[in-house]
Amino acid sequence: MAGSVYKYRTATYNSSVENTDRDDIQAVLNGDTAAFERLVLRYQRQITRLMWRFSRDSFVCQRLVQDTFVEAFISLKTYKAKAPFLHWLKKIGTRTGYRYWKERDKQKQFLSLEDFDFAQKDKDRDIAPEKAANILHTLLDRLPITDKLVLTLMYFEDCSVKEIAQRMGWTAAAVKMRALRARKKIKKIAEKENLLEKLEWIR
């Protein structure tokens, strides 16, 4: 299912945007640095969205978005235009975020699910998106970073196994295996934290 989503996304990629991207990239390669600002303005929203999955601290997130674009500028010569520019940017972004996690992993501190208020608000049968994201991030934080990356991309970015493999340069089989193990681990953690009991009001 997710694989088809990837194909769909690629197919519906706006060709006029693609042409504009190509012109801007060519301009940057010819020495017009200002053209890169147009690319940043065009894609910063999508990259911010991606980097928000790696850090929910807006200051850190902003730094990660900047790192992604600076790295893209430096390695722009290596962009072969086989996939849309945004895909290439997301690949750089994912690797930047993964690197950040690796550095942060040394001083790992966990939040407990006890810190969250699980009470049902206003007889609503659905949880607020922000709260859902916080809970999910707290659970994912307990996983080793490779497992965490696979599930973060699957859960938040709707990425397929193939897409994750392409972004990280891993094999699809390795991603599949990691996803399977990660799901088992997160299930165990969630059960230990009584997540089902706490969120039983969700439909």
Next chain:
Amino acid sequence: MDTLKIIEKLAKTAQKEEIPQMDVSRAVMARIDTAQQDSAVILSFEWFAGISAAAASIVILISIPAWRYLFDPLAQILAPLQEVMLW
């Protein structure tokens, strides 16, 4: 509901989360400018270091025979004595 199902439900809801808007274009361009200036400085340093290294290696090549001659006692014996004009 299964634990994994509820996690997936959380994920679906979390995707609708409002992401903070931030404009990084100026900061990115400033960092790129700085990086380009730094690389220009590094490049000129590299040129200077390269030329210095080449000059130093030429001096070393010339000075090796003189160094040997200075510390070889046999060479000192065989070498002609310097005649000094006294008057």
